[in-house]
Amino acid sequence: MAADPSFSDLPIQLQGQLLLAGPSLREGIFRRSVVLLAKHAVESAFGLILNHPTGKTVGDYLVGEDFAPLQKLVVHDGGPVAHDQLTFSSFWWSPKKGLRWALRLTVADAAAHARLPGRLVRAFLGHSGWTAGQLENELRHRSWIATQPPPDLLSNTHDGQLWSELLGSLSPLHRILAAAPQDPGLN
Numbered sequence: 478m479a480a481d482p483s484f485s486d487l488p489i490q491l492q493g494q495l496l497l498a499g500p501s502l503r504e505g506i507f508r509r510s511v512v513l514l515a516k517h518a519v520e521s522a523f524g525l526i527l528n529h530p531t532g533k534t535v536g537d538y539l540v541g542e543d544f545a546p547l548q549k550l551v552v553h554d555g556g557p558v559a560h561d562q563l564t565f566s567s568f569w570w571s572p573k574k575g576l577r578w579a580l581r582l583t584v585a586d587a588a589a590h591a592r593l594p595g596r597l598v599r600a601f602l603g604h605s606g607w608t609a610g611q612l613e614n615e616l617r618h619r620s621w622i623a624t625q626p627p628p629d630l631l632s633n634t635h636d637g638q639l640w641s642e643l644l645g646s647l648s649p650l651h652r653i654l655a656a657a658p659q660d661p662g663l664n
Contacts, residue, residue: 489613492517493576495630496524496621497644500654506557509640512605513568513626515580522607525566525580527599528639529554535600538563546588550598553635556605564604568597568631576626597631622647 496512506526516523536548552563565587567579582590582598591598607615615621624647633639645652 489616490517491522491612491623493626494623495527495626495643496623497640499620499622500657501618502620506554507605509637511635511639511643512556512621513576513578514623515578517612520609522612524605525555525599525601526553526605528635528637530636531602535563543584546591547584547598547600550587550591550600552600552602555601555603558604558606560603562603564601566599566601567591568599569593569595570628570631575628576630595631599635622651 491514494514496510496514498507498510498512502508502510506529509528510526511528512524512526514522514524531552531554533552534548535544535550535552538552539548547565550565554560555564564580565582565584567582567587567590569577571577579586579590587598587600590596612621616623622644624643627643627646633642641656644654645656
């Protein structure tokens with residue numbers, strides 16, 4: 478897909494936004510992904526894929542009494558970077574500040590967050606990362622669609638449907654893209 482010539486080279490700030498994989502990302506880990514961009518700075522960007530559950534739980538990876546409170550927690554694929562590392566994160570909605578998060582929690586902190594009302598605690602294998610200018614270039618090529626997290630994000634199911642629901646809510650054109658088959662070439 479050609480770059481959007483109207484896309485400015487001015488710095489953009491996307492921290493806290495969701496990145497929805499554009500239709501051009503048809504293969505690999507980012508296909509139909511919803512990424513929370515937890516950090517966006519000039520030198521790098523960092524995020525977690527929210528909608529790719531692995532089908533495994535923390536108990537499949539970690540055993541022992543210390544991990545007992547989190548053993549049934551579903552593990553999500555957070556991205557291709559450091560994919561051999563399991564981390565815990567907590568998400569909640571603030572009426573004044575919107576979506577909030579705490580990343581790379583200890584087991585004890587993750588268990589404590591899980592006991593708090595309105596908190597969604599997740600385990601992630603790996604994370605998503607971009608070097609200086611890489612994400613901006615991908616945005617210019619429309620690989621990603623940036624959007625604000627909706628207030629009901631944490632109550633949605635964080636699986637393959639999340640991408641379709643969020644993309645389809647943006648506009649009539651996006652609704653058509655969200656409803657398209659995963660591989661339009663097979664039609």
